Amino acid sequence: MTVDPYMRGRMVDRASYVPPFQLGEPLQGGAIGEVVASDDPRLKRGDLVSTIFGWRESFNAPAANLQKLETFGLPPQAFLGVAGMPGLTAWVGLLKIAALKPGDVVFVSAAAGAVGSVVCQIAKIKGHTVIGSAGGADKGAFLKEIGVDHVIDYKAAGNLAEAVLRAVPNGLDVYFDNVGGAHLEAALTAANRFARFALCGMISQYNVAGMPAGPRNIMLAVGKSIRLEGFIVSNHFNLLPEFQKDMSGWIREGKLRWKETVEHGIENAPTAFLKLFTGENLGKMLVKLT
Amino acid sequence: MTVDPYMRGRMVDRASYVPPFQLGEPLQGGAIGEVVASDDPRLKRGDLVSTIFGWRESFNAPAANLQKLETFGLPPQAFLGVAGMPGLTAWVGLLKIAALKPGDVVFVSAAAGAVGSVVCQIAKIKGHTVIGSAGGADKGAFLKEIGVDHVIDYKAAGNLAEAVLRAVPNGLDVYFDNVGGAHLEAALTAANRFARFALCGMISQYNVAGMPAGPRNIMLAVGKSIRLEGFIVSNHFNLLPEFQKDMSGWIREGKLRWKETVEHGIENAPTAFLKLFTGENLGKMLVKLT
Numbered sequence A, B: 001m002t003v004d005p006y007m008r009g010r011m012v013d014r015a016s017y018v019p020p021f022q023l024g025e026p027l028q029g030g031a032i033g034e035v036v037a038s039d040d041p042r043l044k045r046g047d048l049v050s051t052i053f054g055w056r057e058s059f060n061a062p063a064a065n066l067q068k069l070e071t072f073g074l075p076p077q078a079f080l081g082v083a084g085m086p087g088l089t090a091w092v093g094l095l096k097i098a099a100l101k102p103g104d105v106v107f108v109s110a111a112a113g114a115v116g117s118v119v120c121q122i123a124k125i126k127g128h129t130v131i132g133s134a135g136g137a138d139k140g141a142f143l144k145e146i147g148v149d150h151v152i153d154y155k156a157a158g159n160l161a162e163a164v165l166r167a168v169p170n171g172l173d174v175y176f177d178n179v180g181g182a183h184l185e186a187a188l189t190a191a192n193r194f195a196r197f198a199l200c201g202m203i204s205q206y207n208v209a210g211m212p213a214g215p216r217n218i219m220l221a222v223g224k225s226i227r228l229e230g231f232i233v234s235n236h237f238n239l240l241p242e243f244q245k246d247m248s249g250w251i252r253e254g255k256l257r258w259k260e261t262v263e264h265g266i267e268n269a270p271t272a273f274l275k276l277f278t279g280e281n282l283g284k285m286l287v288k289l290t
Helices: A005-011 A076-080 A085-097 A116-125 A137-145 A160-167 A182-190 A233-252 A266-278 B005-011 B076-080 B085-097 B116-125 B137-145 B160-167 B181-190 B233-252 B266-278
Strands: A031-034 A048-051 A105-108 A129-134 A150-153 A172-177 A191-199 A227-230 A260-264 A284-288 B031-034 B048-051 B105-108 B129-134 B150-153 B172-177 B191-199 B227-230 B260-264 B284-288
Touching (some): A005 A266, A116 A172, A137 A150, A172 A182, B076 B284, B116 B137, B129 B160, B260 B266
Parallel strands (some): B105 B172
């Protein structure tokens, strides 16, 4: 089962692009399971299925509500990460929203996370200079392993904009925002004219009580003709075939690596979820249920 | 001669899309003048010329550095306003940056200004519902005259987002930002999914000492898939012919109206400029030099 930052938004009772979780109901989310019994010919014992029922160890459901998973030789949980929603999020945000083009210098926050690490690697596959921000030495080492050119440990960096500009004195052209807050401000400061920001998430702000501080230098977007564009991966599911073609090729060619942080047992699912907000995960945060 | 908000940015000593004004040098800016003497056959006494020499009552210059103005029956100063840079700014921002499309509900700040009032009218010509924000009864009356559907007096409105949503309960699709600050926050709150914001200027912030507050609800751009895009009109001069075709047609058909606020004498140019920041101008702020 996967736990993902977007779930935090479902814990507030308001209208949004996904409805809030309901009190007294189990939480929902992506999971991959194995069929143990079936009286529908479309699914048989041992088949893998992809579901969004989430926080439960087993369930009964009509076969029509489940999606049979063909793994093409990948470990099943890859379809909760690089080959699934987080991977599509990275691919859509970088290539379609930020509209990556030749020569762009790319800055990625939460770069060692499930989405960020795929953004970094797609940008490297396409030959770009990549600056990745993450907290701590372990994540920094992983970013070096996957070819990130400049690693910023935001917990130790002091002024983030200065750190970015030390890494790339000519500035950045694309910013993939998973974090918001100080990272977004730094990216505006370090951005070149016509920079494009894909706003994927702002995890630094999800648990702020009241109103968080906004980017004080947003006015730079005018003078530098910067485009900031938010997106939600579910609005881009039509691009799944194109994504899967790219991604399966990259994985087959050994060009795409990933990390997992796994908690064990549904009783530890809340712990796994909370670790997303303290940055204790490296790569995809998963819960092994059985 | 025209005075415009963008000039404020040239009064800070920093790299920007236009270089800063220089100490000891006259300020520059758009003006229209009449040739009083010429020994170049390309210009003769009485010809009108458009210049960017700005804050001076007369000058000598090679004919090659001046642009002869053909007024097509319009008052010359219209080419400092609706038919000039502010008009092109409105047209580019609304139609190209915000990419206005059928059915969009349009919110405009500084709606009675040189740019804002043209944005409102282009949107009305194209059949859209328009909400215009401006300060005070005179500006509100002008906005009603030019067909704005919902006028918000931001000085009296209290909570701006609530005022916008009272006017258009189904929310806005396009926001043309001339003001920044509380207006930008209100627009984010009142925006629909896939809204597009043209960031033209943020006049509420130009004179703030230190760092102004940023939009605290910028995170809404993610969940609502909002695009915010800054632009500078000088990057779009290639669109002048298309703009002039549209604009001359609308003026000829009586579909486009404008107001001017005129100060007299170059000694009052600083006063004229400062009034932009206290909102004491209605429509285009001009200085009649002679």
